[in-house]
Amino acid sequence: ETGVTQTPRHLVMGMTNKKSLKCEQHLGHNAMYWYKQSAKKPLELMFVYSLEERVENNSVPSRFSPECPNSSHLFLHLHTLQPEDSALYLCASSQALPLGTDSPEAFFGQGTRLTVV
Amino acid sequence: AQKVTQAQTEISVVEKEDVTLDCVYETRDTTYYLFWYKQPPSGELVFLIRRNSFDEQNEISGRYSWNFQKSTSSFNFTITASQVVDSAVYFCALSGYNDYKLSFGAGTTVTVRA
Numbered sequence: 001e002t003g004v005t006q007t008p009r010h011l012v013m014g015m016t017n018k019k020s021l022k023c024e025q026h027l028g029h030n031a032m033y034w035y036k037q038s039a040k041k042p043l044e045l046m047f048v049y050s051l052e053e054r055v056e057n058n059s060v061p062s063r064f065s066p067e068c069p070n071s072s073h074l075f076l077h078l079h080t081l082q083p084e085d086s087a088l089y090l091c092a093s094s095q096a097l098p099l100g101t102d103s104p105e106a107f108f109g110q111g112t113r114l115t116v117v
Numbered sequence: 118a119q120k121v122t123q124a125q126t127e128i129s130v131v132e133k134e135d136v137t138l139d140c141v142y143e144t145r146d147t148t149y150y151l152f153w154y155k156q157p158p159s160g161e162l163v164f165l166i167r168r169n170s171f172d173e174q175n176e177i178s179g180r181y182s183w184n185f186q187k188s189t190s191s192f193n194f195t196i197t198a199s200q201v202v203d204s205a206v207y208f209c210a211l212s213g214y215n216d217y218k219l220s221f222g223a224g225t226t227v228t229v230r231a
Binding site for chain 1: 150152154159160161162163164167208212217218219221222223224
């Protein structure tokens with residue numbers, strides 16, 4: 001296993017469904033992120049976890065619920081989504097600590113293409 | 118607040134031509150990082166290069182080179198002798214030196230024709 005792995009790659013769900021996106025990193029990083037990429041919009045940061053604690057929540061609706069059980073795994077639980085939530089959801093990890101690290105670059109998974117019908 | 122602007126929406130070139138991607142940024146941080154990422158059709162964002170704000174030396178890595186000019190807040194990226202496999206969306210990004218968050222530009226779609 002290498003890098004950052006996301007499952008599933010594609011997901012179609014109804015507005016009343018509950019599903020979860022999974023992300024796993026094998027890079028030994030201490031921070032993990034969820035980004036949303038919608039058509040015609042810049043990448044939006046949704047959540048940041050550092051040392052398994054949520055340090056950022058960018059006004060994301062409560063129908064998105066993140067979970068970080070350990071430094072290698074990150075989940076995004078989805079429920080009662082809307083069609084406008086259809087997007088590519090990207091997970092990333094980085095060595096965010098110590099601050100001012102020499103290797104701050106984030107590494108991304110291939111994303112989950114989510115379609116809400 | 119941080120802001121990254123990529124004014125070029127799309128660039129189309131013929132194979133072996135050079136491609137230069139423009140990036141202009143705004144930040145109040147005195148030290149920061151700048152990045153370029155590539156997103157091929159598969160969707161994964163691939164890290165290409167990073168530059169620290171206190172190091173303005175421009176470098177070449179294989180067919181990639183970059184021009185960082187702090188005075189004009191620009192971080193341009195050049196692909197030399199482009200290949201069809203270079204076709205992708207390229208993103209410029211910025212983060213503070215003591216910050217977790219990446220601020221991305223809107224991306225530039227590069228199409229390299231055979």
